[in-house]
Amino acid sequence: MSEIIKSEAISRRRVFSLFGKVAAFALAASTTALTVTDAEAQTAGMERRQERRSERHERRQMRRTARTERRQVRRTGTTTGTGTGTTTGTAK
Numbered sequence: 001m002s003e004i005i006k007s008e009a010i011s012r013r014r015v016f017s018l019f020g021k022v023a024a025f026a027l028a029a030s031t032t033a034l035t036v037t038d039a040e041a042q043t044a045g046m047e048r049r050q051e052r053r054s055e056r057h058e059r060r061q062m063r064r065t066a067r068t069e070r071r072q073v074r075r076t077g078t079t080t081g082t083g084t085g086t087t088t089g090t091a092k
Contacts, residue, residue, distance in 0.1 A: 072078070
C-alpha cells in the first residue's frame, strides 16, 4: 500500500509523435468525408444532367414530328399525325 505514484513528464519527442498521429488521423477522416460529399454531389449532378438530356430528346422529337407534319400538309393538304397541322400558308 505504500506505492509511490510517479508521474512521468512527456518528452517533446512523444508530444510530436502524438501530434503527428492525430494530424494524420484528422487528414484521413477529412479526406473520407470529402470523398463521400463529392460522390453525393456527383450523383445529384448526374441526375440533373440525365433530366436535361431527356428533356432535350423530347423537344427534338417534337420538332421532328412537327416538321414532318408541316411537310405532309404542304405536299398533300392533310395531316397524318396527332399534331395541330397548322401552317403559315395555305395548301394548294
